[in-house]
Amino acid sequence: xxxxxxxxxxxxxxxxxxxxxxxxxxxxxxxxxxxxxxxxxxxxxxxxxxxxxxxxxxxxxxxxxxxxxxxxxxxxxxxxxxxxxxxxxxxxxxxxxxxxxxxxxxxxxxxxxxxxxxxxxxxxxxxxxxxxxxxxxxxxxxxxxxxxxxxxxxxxxxxxxxxxxxxxxxxxxxxxxxxxxxxxxxxxxxxxxxxxxxxxxxxxxxxxxxxxxxxxxxxxxxxxxxxxxxxxxxxxxxxxxxxxxxxxxxxxxxxxxxxxxxxxxxxxxxxxxxxxxxxxxxxxxxxxxxxx
Amino acid sequence: xxxxxxxxxxxxxxxxxxxxxxxxxxxxxxxxxxxxxxxxxxxxxxxxxxxxxxxxxxxxxxxxxxxxxxxxxxxxxxxxxxxxxxxxxxxxxxxxxxxxxxxxxxxxxxxxxxxxxxxxxxxxxxxxxxxxxxxxxxxxxxxxxxxxxxxxxxxxxxxxxxxxxxxxxxxxxxxxxxxxxxxxxxxxxxxxxxxxxxxxxxxxxxxxxxxxxxxxxxxxxxxxxxxxxxxxxxxxxxxxxxxxxx
Numbered sequence: 001x002x003x004x005x006x007x008x009x010x011x012x013x014x015x016x017x018x019x020x021x022x023x024x025x026x027x028x029x030x031x032x033x034x035x036x037x038x039x040x041x042x043x044x045x046x047x048x049x050x051x052x053x054x055x056x057x058x059x060x061x062x063x064x065x066x067x068x069x070x071x072x073x074x075x076x077x078x079x080x081x082x083x084x085x086x087x088x089x090x091x092x093x094x095x096x097x098x099x100x101x102x103x104x105x106x107x108x109x110x111x112x113x114x115x116x117x118x119x120x121x122x123x124x125x126x127x128x129x130x131x132x133x134x135x136x137x138x139x140x141x142x143x144x145x146x147x148x149x150x151x152x153x154x155x156x157x158x159x160x161x162x163x164x165x166x167x168x169x170x171x172x173x174x175x176x177x178x179x180x181x182x183x184x185x186x187x188x189x190x191x192x193x194x195x196x197x198x199x200x201x202x203x204x205x206x207x208x209x210x211x212x213x214x215x216x217x218x219x220x221x222x223x224x225x226x227x228x229x230x231x232x233x234x235x236x237x238x239x240x241x242x243x244x245x246x247x248x249x250x251x252x253x254x255x256x257x258x259x260x261x262x263x264x265x266x267x268x269x270x271x272x273x274x275x276x277x278x279x280x281x282x283x284x285x286x287x288x289x290x291x292x
Numbered sequence: 293x294x295x296x297x298x299x300x301x302x303x304x305x306x307x308x309x310x311x312x313x314x315x316x317x318x319x320x321x322x323x324x325x326x327x328x329x330x331x332x333x334x335x336x337x338x339x340x341x342x343x344x345x346x347x348x349x350x351x352x353x354x355x356x357x358x359x360x361x362x363x364x365x366x367x368x369x370x371x372x373x374x375x376x377x378x379x380x381x382x383x384x385x386x387x388x389x390x391x392x393x394x395x396x397x398x399x400x401x402x403x404x405x406x407x408x409x410x411x412x413x414x415x416x417x418x419x420x421x422x423x424x425x426x427x428x429x430x431x432x433x434x435x436x437x438x439x440x441x442x443x444x445x446x447x448x449x450x451x452x453x454x455x456x457x458x459x460x461x462x463x464x465x466x467x468x469x470x471x472x473x474x475x476x477x478x479x480x481x482x483x484x485x486x487x488x489x490x491x492x493x494x495x496x497x498x499x500x501x502x503x504x505x506x507x508x509x510x511x512x513x514x515x516x517x518x519x520x521x522x523x524x525x526x527x528x529x530x531x532x533x534x535x536x537x538x
Contacts, residue, residue: 001415059409059429066406067387073295076387076412130381130492131418188491189418196486196500197310197368198358206367209320209352212344215423219411283489284420287354287372 001132002222003277010054011122012266012273014083015144017046018115019152021090025112027105029156040094042155044087047115051083075128079121086114119148133187134180134280139172146172147269154244154265157258163248166265170241173272177233184281184291194286205289220282221290232275240268296383296393303398303470304436305376305497306456307479311504312463315355315369319455319464323351323373323434326454331439336427348423350374350434351455360505368503371464373455374421374434375488376400378495382413382422382433390431398470398497399438404430418492441466469497 021043023029031039055061068084070077089111096102123144126135150165192200244261247253253261285291327350328335337347351373358366376393380400383391390406391413393399402413407430414422414431422433437453440446450457456464467476476499479485485499524532 057410059411059424060407063388063406063408066389067408067410070387070389073384074387076385076410080387125385125412128385129416131416189489193491194418194489195356195368195370196488196502197356197370198360202359202361204357205354206357207355209354209372210349212346214346215348215414215426216420219414219424220420282415283418283492287370287420 001277001280001282002219003274004057006053006056007277008270008273010050010057011144012050012270013046013053014050014122015119015148015269016151016155016266017043017048017050018083018086018119019148019150020155021047021086021152022112022115022148023152023156023158025090025093025108025110025115027108028153028161029158030103031157037094037098039156040090040098044090044094047083047087051087075121075124079118079125082114082118082121086111086118089114116145116148119144130187131283132280133183133189133283136187137179137183139176139179143169143172143176150241151265151269154248154262159248159253159258162261163245166241166245166248170237170245173241174237177275180279187283189283189286191286191291194283205287208288216284217288221285221288222278223290229275229279232271236268236272236275238268239264240272241265243268296379297395297398300378300395300398301470302396302468303376303378303497304441304467305398305469305476305499306373306436306453307465307467307469307476307485307499307501308371309463309465309483309501310368310370311501312461313353313369313371314461314463315353315367316460317353318458318460319371320349320351320353322454322458324349326437326440327432327435332435334425334427335432336425338426346426348425348432350421350423350432352420364506366503366506371455372419372421373498374400374436375419375494375496375498376434376436378497379493381416381418381492381494385412385416387412399436400433401435401438402431402433404428407431418489418494419496436466469499 024039024043055064058064067077067080071081089107093107093111096104120141123141127137127140130136146169150162150169153165154162190200191203192198195203197203244265247257247261250257281291324335327333335348337345339345340347351371354370354372356368356370358368376398380393383393383400387410388406388408390403392401394401409424409429409431411424414424422431425432440453441451443451452466456466465476465479468474469476471477480499483501485501487496488500
């Protein structure tokens with residue numbers, strides 16, 4: 001699949017933003033005074049800018065409100081509702097804490113539930129797609145929520161919790177890569193099933209329907225140089241999970257070390273999210289001579 | 293709503309005969325022509341006369357080479373358009389309700405004024421049947437020429453999809469696949485019509501008829517031809533030897 005920068009930015013920022021808001025809402029991190037205001041602003045700002053980034057992916061952003069109508073069947077519509085509800089609840093919660101000094105804990109818990117629900121709904125947009133076997137697996141929502149929790153606790157300054165979560169997340173990501181490489185073959189969709197013709201070794205694309213690119217080939221038959229996948233996975237694993245975990249679990253962690261850990265994690269997670277899209281093979285590629 | 297309708301009585305669709313298709317792409321052009329010039333148009337192109345022309349098409353013809361374990365190789369031309377699936381995954385993922393499946397005949401359509409151009413329906417379709425219009429930024433797909441098949445201002449013979457009307461080989465058939473007695477249903481039963489990607493569980497209405505196996509021996513003149521001399525003789529043999537020596 002085409003790794004659109006708007007989608008990578010959206011899913012990454014929304015994971016971090018809603019993850020941080022969930023940590024604040026659950027009271028795992030409860031910064032006071034001005035610091036608290038900055039944290040609430042950061043959480044709401046990241047989530048809000050993520051929603052803006054997602055709008056850049058639309059052909060007609062001015063019709064975005066229509067996307068609230070189909071919550072009964074569409075995960076994208078559910079995501080819109082959950083994100084708006086989470087933002088509204090947290091704006092109220094943060095406002096009451098900052099301006100009135102009232103910390104109503106259940107309001108925070110509700111916000112955290114909605115925030116993690118939003119991240120889950122984002123993941124389900126991908127996981128529901130049977131056409132992309134690498135995504136069509138429960139590990140997709142698990143990893144998205146894992147990224148939100150680890151990234152959120154990291155931003156919230158919960159060093160030990162973040163270190164432990166990053167180790168678990170890294171292990172989960174490695175397992176997902178290993179598994180993901182096998183899911184297309186396991187899905188049962190093949191060139192012989194796609195065309196109903198021939199035997200696997202006895203059929204190949206002789207002539208494509210068009211000589212240039214089209215929407216399908218650019219969007220869904222994206223192919224990255226296979227030789228770089230292993231290197232990019234190592235970069236993602238080291239920067240995204242291993243290095244920040246080691247930094248955070250050092251005996252003493254000051255602000256400078258924490259900042260390096262945050263930057264490392266964001267860089268590595270971005271590479272990981274790029275791979276999530278770039279490595280995903282859509283079954284329509286079979287009609288264009290990709291795979292068997 | 294983008295909920296799918298319950299089991300339908302009428303299922304309009306196409307039956308495509310892979311044995312008969314000659315790969316002329318006339319259906320592709322007829323489809324593009326009707327859908328860009330008619331009421332539903334435009335069906336736009338980007339950079340149409342430039343270096344990298346690209347556009348939205350609702351029907352495309354792939355060609356595959358089959359090499360069976362015995363017998364000669366075979367080219368199969370493979371037209372592909374929306375299969376108007378019974379459990380269309382493109383419909384249920386739509387966040388706005390722009391994508392829907394008609395209750396009266398099962399045609400899957402896009403209400404373009406509701407489409408936000410998110411592209412998720414194209415991702416959900418295993419067949420590559422939906423393409424984003426590069427100019428209008430909304431999703432386009434086969435309408436089964438809904439503006440022809442019920443159009444009483446057209447002569448009755450023209451009230452079929454443009455691709456079916458134009459096919460010079462008679463490889464495309466249009467009809468009600470929900471009616472077991474219809475001509476298309478009979479054809480499917482007779483020729484062993486099948487679904488594409490059954491493992492995706494989309495329940496496609498369109499069916500494909502398999503190519504018939506080719507005759508094993510096709511070169512009837514070969515036994516009567518003398519084999520060509522492998523070794524040169526006479527002057528050519530002398531020239532060959534002389535050139536070898538230099």
